[in-house]
Amino acid sequence: MAKIKRFTTADGGYHGELGFYCPGCDSIHFINDEETKVQGMPVWEFNKDFNHPTVRASVMLTRPGYVCHSFITDGKIQFLSDCTHHLAGQTVDLNDI
Numbered sequence: 001m002a003k004i005k006r007f008t009t010a011d012g013g014y015h016g017e018l019g020f021y022c023p024g025c026d027s028i029h030f031i032n033d034e035e036t037k038v039q040g041m042p043v044w045e046f047n048k049d050f051n052h053p054t055v056r057a058s059v060m061l062t063r064p065g066y067v068c069h070s071f072i073t074d075g076k077i078q079f080l081s082d083c084t085h086h087l088a089g090q091t092v093d094l095n096d097i
């Protein structure tokens with residue numbers, strides 16, 4: 001089963017954002033790779049393996065008072081110690097999406 005997949009965005013255009021379910025935030029995070037059709041957005045390296053994804057660089061989401069910072073490697077998500085949620089410092093399997 002896929003642990004990361006391409007999404008069509010809410011504006012109806014196919015941009016191909018990569019989305020994965022983050023168990024730390026209980027929500028889906030989106031990133032772009034070189035196939036994503038959005039100009040001017042940061043680009044992550046993706047190994048093209050939707051079942052065992054590896055993504056670089058790290059994925060970081062910040063809001064006032066909240067941080068989610070992770071590395072995705074071979075289908076697992078490693079939460080760095082600067083996360084403010086309950087999975088800080090832990091590495092867990094990504095859920096199917």
Ligand SMILES: [Zn+2]
Pocket residue numbers: 022023024025026029061068069
């Ligand atoms: Zn998260």
